[in-house]
Structure formats: C-alpha cells, structure tokens
Amino acid sequence: MSVKILVVDDEVAICNMLEMALINAGYEAKSVYNGKDVMAALADMQPDLVLLDWMLPGMSGIEVARLIKQEPSFRELPIIMLTARTEEDSKVTGLESGADDYVTKPFSLRELMSRIKAVLRRRSPTLLDQQLVQGDLIMDVLSQRVIAYDREIPLGPTEYKLLEFFMRNPDRVFSREQLLNRVWGTNVYVEDRTVDVHILRLRKALKPADLSHLIVTVRGSGYRLAKA
Amino acid sequence: MSVKILVVDDEVAICNMLEMALINAGYEAKSVYNGKDVMAALADMQPDLVLLDWMLPGMSGIEVARLIKQEPSFRELPIIMLTARTEEDSKVTGLESGADDYVTKPFSLRELMSRIKAVLRRRSPTLLDQQLVQGDLIMDVLSQRVIAYDREIPLGPTEYKLLEFFMRNPDRVFSREQLLNRVWGTNVYVEDRTVDVHILRLRKALKPADLSHLIVTVRGSGYRLAKA
C-alpha cells in the first residue's frame, strides 16, 4: 500500500499518461473524468494527494477544490492544480481555493513529480520517508526493504505487500477475504486458501530473524500481526 | 462475531460490489437476490442490519420490509432502503413501512457507509464498540483478544463468541436455547447440554486470571455474566 494519488482531468489521454507515470514512480493512481465523481472516488480510494485539472466540464477545478476542502475529513488532503493558464490571477485564485501547489500545462513530468514530492513532504512527511516499525521489524517504504536486527529480510512482492498491510494495521484481525481485497486488490479472483500459502511464505521469510511468530493465526477468523 | 449485514438486491453486480465494500469495511456481508429468500436468509444469518432494494422482482422492497417487521423476532432489525426514486412520497412510504433510513441510487459508498454507521449507532450502539469492558475483563474486538490484568486469555472460537455475547449483554440471564440461537446461530441442531461444556471451557480459560466466577450459573434458567 503505497502513496495514493487521484487524478481529475476530463481528457482521458492525459489521465492515462499521468496514471502510467505515477505508477511508474511507485505511486498508486486512479483517475476520474469529471468533477461530480470526485467525492465518490475520494471516499472509495482515500488518496493521499489529488491532481486536479483547472478546466473541467460542468464544474471548474476551483469548485471541486472548494468542495473537497469543505468536507471535514478531506480538509487536510493536499491538492495540486493543473492549468493551462499562466496568468497571475488564476494562480492566486487557485491557491486561495485551497490548492497546495499549482503546475501549468504543458508541464514536464519531471517537474510534476518533484512538486508532488515537495507537497507530500510538506503535508504528510510520514508518507514519504516513512519507516514502519513494529517491534524489531523495520520496513523502509521508500526502498521497499524490511530490516530486522540490521539484517535485511528478503521478501517477494506479494509477501512484501502483505506485510506492509499488516504493519499499517497492526494487531487487527483480517479475514482471508479482507486480505484479498486489500492486498491483492478488488476484482481479483483468487482462492481464499491462497492467503494461507502467502502467510506461510511470509513466515518462512521471517523465520531466519526468528520473527515468524509475529504473524498470528486466529482460527476461524483470519490472521493478524502481533503488536510489539 | 462482527456486525452482519444482509444485502437484498436483484442486481447481482450491485450485490457483489456492496458485499466487497462491506467486507472491506469490516462487516460480514451476504446477499440474496429476491424477496422470497429474505426470511430464510434472516433466520440463517441473523444479520444486524438489512440493505433493502426498493425495486425487487416479484415483491417490492416495501412488502419485504413489512414482512420483516411483522416477524416479532426481527421487529428490531434495522433496515436501510436503497432506491432509485427521489420523490418525496416514496421516501415517506419507505419510512412508513418500517425502514430506518433511506439512500437513493446512485449513492456514494462513503455516504452509504456513514448511514450504516449512523443507523447502527442509533439502534445497537454496543455493536460498534471496539473494546468491551466488564470489570477487569477487556475484550478487544478488532484483534479478537481478551485481556485481564495485562495478560492475554487464550480462547477457542466458540468460547470467544460466547464471552463476547455475554459481554455485550451483561448481567442478563440466557437460557441454553437462547445461547444456542444467538451464539451458535439458528438452524444449528445441537444438544442443550453442549452449552454447559462450553461454559465449562470458558470458565477454565478464565481460571488463570481468577475470573471464572464471572460466569454465573442460574439454576433452572441458564447462565449470565456477573456485572462488575
């Protein structure tokens, strides 16, 4: 579960391009193509940042920004405005309406990426250079490595995601179905029992550090990560 | 034993979507696709809330709601109506027929979820609690653990469910039959005496914490949890 970014732009091509670039940069990305789907998407995806086009059919980017900031639970959500205008006044309006930064089209991906990083660093520093710590386990999200007692624990991609999810939700029991939804992603059809196997693999990987007991089976319910 | 929600909608896709979202939110979810299966599903699953589509093939949602409310044991069961109509009169009819709330399609998942929470909070506040406390006993529902004096008390699945039920209904006496119905679930055919055995096991588990006296035998009636 990495940093999630919601793209709001009516041009599908741009959305696709951005999505690809963002995913490439290690983010999780999703797009909506008009203002009225934004709130639903926010609730659904719970993004950590929004890229918001200035010009949207039906509802302007500013209106959308205001709408977002109006919702208490999203007041803190950082917004970066994308706009074709270069006029000073639009910049002012944009920032006034609650945007955290402002990128003019055409922009270089490089610039966009660094602005995203800057905004994230300013608004939610923990997301970027976050180290997840549970007891003796340290997960470095940026380098995607897991360390215990100064030794790296090699993990396959799925085991890594599984452990990350557990470390972000320690001590709570999750059913196999919940794990499939939240680690594998929705609309993935996989056997429930597959979770068992990956739990096994995760435990095996943790074994050399003698930490396999951290993954606790809750019979009849699922699994949880033992809190330190 | 988490919060259980029954979805009644003839569109399988919507049911699946809802189920997934609900499970993701930590509920237990199940769907039926027409009105005539509802009563059986109620008896089988004993849900804590019903999401009921207004338009159903054969039997309207209102009829189903009436049917549910007509059954004494389900009179208290909260119902949220899902409907495409926005007219005021349908809302009135819906609420008159016994629905507790009313969500118009298309709805955002976020809205639906918050309405579910609201209804649950209103109708069965204890269900939402994440920590149940009775005297020195603490039950953490999310991690499915029971703690007394900083020490974890290991419980088997049935003992856990049994204790959870008692902690949600403290000080009240339940007959063996009632316990079987509410802890084991209906249409489970089990000997009455089996309850005794699980009470014994629960007491044994509580013994190390010297709390086995919390489970009180009410001769001729059943058992109850001693209030702190």
Next chain:
DNA sequence: AGAAATATGACAGCTATATGACAACGCCTT
C-alpha cells in the same frame, strides 16, 4: 435421602490451517 440440574473429564470425528510440490506465468538476458 431422593430427584433434578449442573459440572467435569474423556474421546472420536471433524474442520480449519499448515505445508510441500508443481505447473503456469511474466520478466530478464541472451
């Protein structure tokens, strides 16, 4: 004491989970 209800220990069957093996797949490198 005698009857009725409950407590307790043992156990056989069953269910859920753990584990090892494997074939398919995707991704490099060649």
Next chain:
DNA sequence: AAGGCGTTGTCATATAGCTGTCATATTTCT
C-alpha cells in the same frame, strides 16, 4: 525467439485444534 529465474496460484496431503456428545461425579433443592 528461446532459455533461465523468480514469483504466483492451486492442489493434495499432513497436522493441529476444536466441537459435540456421552458417562459419570457433584451440587442443589425439596
């Protein structure tokens, strides 16, 4: 394009843990 490497999902099988029932002991009430 082919071959190698690591990863993934599924299955079959092994294990472990739980469940319900019974027989018997103990308690409680009349």
